[in-house]
Amino acid sequence: MKLFQLSWFLGILSYVIGGVFRRSGSPLGEMSLGMQGLAIFLLVILPAGIGAVLGVMSLKHKEVKAWWAIGFIVLNIVMVLTGILLLFPD
Numbered sequence: 001m002k003l004f005q006l007s008w009f010l011g012i013l014s015y016v017i018g019g020v021f022r023r024s025g026s027p028l029g030e031m032s033l034g035m036q037g038l039a040i041f042l043l044v045i046l047p048a049g050i051g052a053v054l055g056v057m058s059l060k061h062k063e064v065k066a067w068w069a070i071g072f073i074v075l076n077i078v079m080v081l082t083g084i085l086l087l088f089p090d
Contacts, residue, residue: 003058010051011072016078018044021086040086048079059078 021040031039039085059066 002063003054003061004063004072005077006052007051007058007069007072010047011075011079014044014048014051014083015075017047018079018082018086037087040083043084044086045080048076048083052076052080058068 021044040067052073055076058064059069059073063069
């Protein structure tokens with residue numbers, strides 16, 4: 001699989017899972033704060049971080065047009081920052 005395709009997949013995956021976590025009826029509502037933080041890290045921050053690195057590698061190898069790669073690098077970075085904000089809700 002191309003680096004860009006994997007970056008795209010991880011970015012969209014973290015976007016969808018992050019959307020589920022931001023909903024008021026989140027499945028994490030009944031978990032302890034430590035478990036919530038671990039789940040957010042593993043399901044939102046880590047895939048988006050890996051996706052951002054793969055996007056940079058894709059840009060370096062010129063797999064796709066530069067604006068596609070840059071767009072998904074930005075998406076992945078935004079998802080990392082959103083995940084960090086989800087870790088600290090107050």
